[in-house]
Amino acid sequence: MELSTTWSGCLLLSLIAGLASSLEITSTGPTSINMASGQSVKLDCQFSLAPEDSGPLDIEWSLVSPDNQNEDKVVILYSGDRAYEDYYAPMKGRVHFNSADPKNGDGSINLTGLKSSDSGTYQCKVKKAPGIRSRKILLNVMVKPSKPRCYAEGPTQEGKDIVLRCISSEGTKPLQYSWEKTSDTKLLPASAVMDPMGGTVNIRNASASASGIYRCTSSNRVGTEECVLNLSVTPPPNTPGIIAGAIIAVLLVLLIIAIILFCCCRARHRKKYEKEICNEIREDVPPPKSRVSTARSFTVGSQRSSLGSMSPSNLHEYALKPQYDKIPSSEEYDKPPSHAPLAPPTVPKIGGPNLSRMGGIPVMIPAQNRDGSIV
Incomplete structure (x- = not known):
């Protein structure tokens, strides 16, 4: 009984020793x-x-x-002395075996x-x-952080609260940011x-001492990126002067308008x-007379003056005058030259001395042209 127990123990130890000397992974990396x-x-x-x-393999x-x-997804395989990449x-x-012959233990x-x-x-x-x-x-x-964007938020004036911001649009979180001043005292x-x-x-x-050049660094576990910001803190504006100028400008604009x-x-x-x-002047001016009316007025006037200056003894002679002293009608006036009236009959002229002996008074009659105007 003791012999069989000892034999079993030796067999178990040999199996454990055989297993300990079989295939092993020897990598010790991270x-x-x-x-x-x-x-x-x-x-x-x-x-x-092991043998x-x-x-x-x-x-x-x-x-x-x-x-x-x-199920798990097989990425690469070596089997039957061949690699399936x-x-x-x-x-x-994008994936390859590190060794050309993985059988050698790599x-x-x-x-x-x-x-x-x-x-x-x-x-x-x-x-x-x-x-x-x-x-x-x-x-x-x-993913590495992308190049951040640096900017100042709010008015950059003395006495105000100024916020400097730094943002990377891409990058695996967590992202960390750090600011530093690179000019003057190099302290925030x-x-x-x-x-x-x-x-x-x-x-x-x-x-004003806050003015200067600032640098922001964005980082995670695989990389860093940075940006630079030039901050200029200005004095506060002259508010009363600005208001007065605005009022003056508004008044000038109103005055111009x-x-x-x-x-x-x-x-x-x-x-x-x-x-x-212009309208009043045009209403007061009488319309111009036509040539016919003017001729008629002058002819009638001259006849009247002639008649008024003649004595009764001369009326008979005046009645015997030819008809060209008569005012033509509009129809006769508008006739073409081919239908002109016949020349008046010739009347013997009576000289001045004969007219005086006959008891007549000589009167000067103004000459007239064909259309009746006085010459």
Whole structure:
């Protein structure tokens, strides 16, 4: 009985010793890695084999699913002395074995052009029957802070509270901000209060000494970026002077408007007055007489004057005068030259001495042209 017990104990010890000398993962690197996007990283998986491990060698890298209900995604595979590097479509062309022949004990892989979607837990599993070993590495791909924007919020005047802000639009959180003054004393004002997480500096009751060049640095675990701000604290404005100037300017504008309106009204009134005067003058002027009426008036007048100057003894002779002294009618006046009246009959002229002996009084008769006008 004691012999059988001793034999069983020796067999168990030999099995334990055999297992201890089988396949092992020898990597001792970090199990958590933080990298920036766009960079490259090496995931270490070194192993050693034992004579007892006589089966085919398989090396499998997979991205462990955070949900136990989903399957892990195989990223790269080595099996049957062949590497399958384009096994995972999102990492196609970006994942490779570190060694050209992983059988020599180097199952590490290299990831290039890291993306934030590459973050996760990676597991290296080495199988060579009867040995099986695995190792997990947590990869956190972070985005570097983008170049921050620095600016002053609020009026930069003496006696006012000035807020300096620094913001990075991109970057994996948590982001931390730090401010420093790079000019003069290179110290922040005594009244300044800085918020590292919000990226602000509140300068209370700012004075002229707060003016200068400030630098803000935005950082996370994978990178830093910075920006520069030139702060100029100005004296407070002369408020009463500004108010007085504004009042004077308003009064000048009103005065100019009043002058323009006055000139417009005066010009309009003058134009209206001149128009009325012109209308009055035109109403007082009689219309011009026609040539026919003028001829008639002169002919009739001359005849009347002739008749008035003649004595009764001369009336008979005047009645015997030809008809050309008669005022033509409008129809006769408008006749064409082809229908002109016949020449009056010739009457013998009576000289002045004969007229005196006959008892007549000589009268000068003004000459007339054909249309009846006095010559």
